[in-house]
Amino acid sequence: MAGDFLVVQNLSKRFGGLHAVKDVSFSIGRHEMVGLIGPNGAGKTTLVRLILGILKPDAGRVSFKGENLTGKKTWDIVAHGIAGTFQNARPFPHLPIIANVMVPCLGPRASKRGEWVKRVEARAMDALEFAGIADLAKEPASRLSQGDLKRLEVARAIACEPELLILDEPFGGLNPTETSLMAKSIRRLHKGGRFGRLHSEGPAMIIIEHKLSELMKIVDRVIVLNFGQILTTGTPAEIVNNQQVIEAYIGKEVV
Numbered sequence: 001m002a003g004d005f006l007v008v009q010n011l012s013k014r015f016g017g018l019h020a021v022k023d024v025s026f027s028i029g030r031h032e033m034v035g036l037i038g039p040n041g042a043g044k045t046t047l048v049r050l051i052l053g054i055l056k057p058d059a060g061r062v063s064f065k066g067e068n069l070t071g072k073k074t075w076d077i078v079a080h081g082i083a084g085t086f087q088n089a090r091p092f093p094h095l096p097i098i099a100n101v102m103v104p105c106l107g108p109r110a111s112k113r114g115e116w117v118k119r120v121e122a123r124a125m126d127a128l129e130f131a132g133i134a135d136l137a138k139e140p141a142s143r144l145s146q147g148d149l150k151r152l153e154v155a156r157a158i159a160c161e162p163e164l165l166i167l168d169e170p171f172g173g174l175n176p177t178e179t180s181l182m183a184k185s186i187r188r189l190h191k192g193g194r195f196g197r198l199h200s201e202g203p204a205m206i207i208i209e210h211k212l213s214e215l216m217k218i219v220d221r222v223i224v225l226n227f228g229q230i231l232t233t234g235t236p237a238e239i240v241n242n243q244q245v246i247e248a249y250i251g252k253e254v255v
Contacts, residue, residue, distance in 0.1 A: 011060030038225035084166035085153035091141035098137040104159040131155040146173035165203040
């Protein structure tokens with residue numbers, strides 16, 4: 001059962017006449033990995049941008065570990081322990097990718113961690129190794145493929161030492177082999193495999209993804225959005241067999 005680690009209450013956001021997110025409420029437990037799915041335009045990205053403070057809600061509240069984060073700046077939310085990746089990566093294109101990762105390593109949250117974290121270059125390389133692109137550390141970000149840009153986004157996010165990690169289409173641009181490797185890395189991160197020197201547990205996660213067959217293998221629970229509202233919530237098995245979900249989004253059963 002989801003606890004009160006992250007609590008979203010009656011969140012709403014309009015863009016002119018479009019109600020992108022309408023009265024959405026849910027909670028995420030400290031140890032959960034939750035999938036967020038829905039058809040294009042369902043409001044998924046808008047919802048996570050509201051959680052991350054990139055957008056301000058018209059109504060509702062976002063609480064994290066009992067503290068109200070509604071209206072706070074994105075950097076304050078990151079400092080509280082929430083970080084995210086984005087569907088369209090926006091690196092510093094002319095800097096080496098290791099420099100792109102060193103920037104979040106200098107943030108207040110990461111810099112408060114153990115002594116080894118103070119070695120910023122080593123900390124950045126650790127994140128790049130986890131994401132599988134350490135061999136490209138000295139390459140400018142402008143030369144990366146779409147798949148490697150996704151990996152860079154993940155490396156930058158985990159360098160912030162989040163307790164809640166929001167991933168927007170982490171499998172986008174990856175081939176089947178890369179997708180499988182990324183899924184295994186995400187599972188390992190969630191279980192604390194990457195932060196063994198610092199934590200006994202990894203971050204809780206919210207994952208937006210269209211590659212449902214891979215997503216359903218790794219998440220504990222799935223929230224389905226449709227027209228800016230929660231259509232249903234359930235386990236992966238329940239979701240793929242839910243007739244409302246099939247009609248609204250999947251179109252056919254996932255096998």
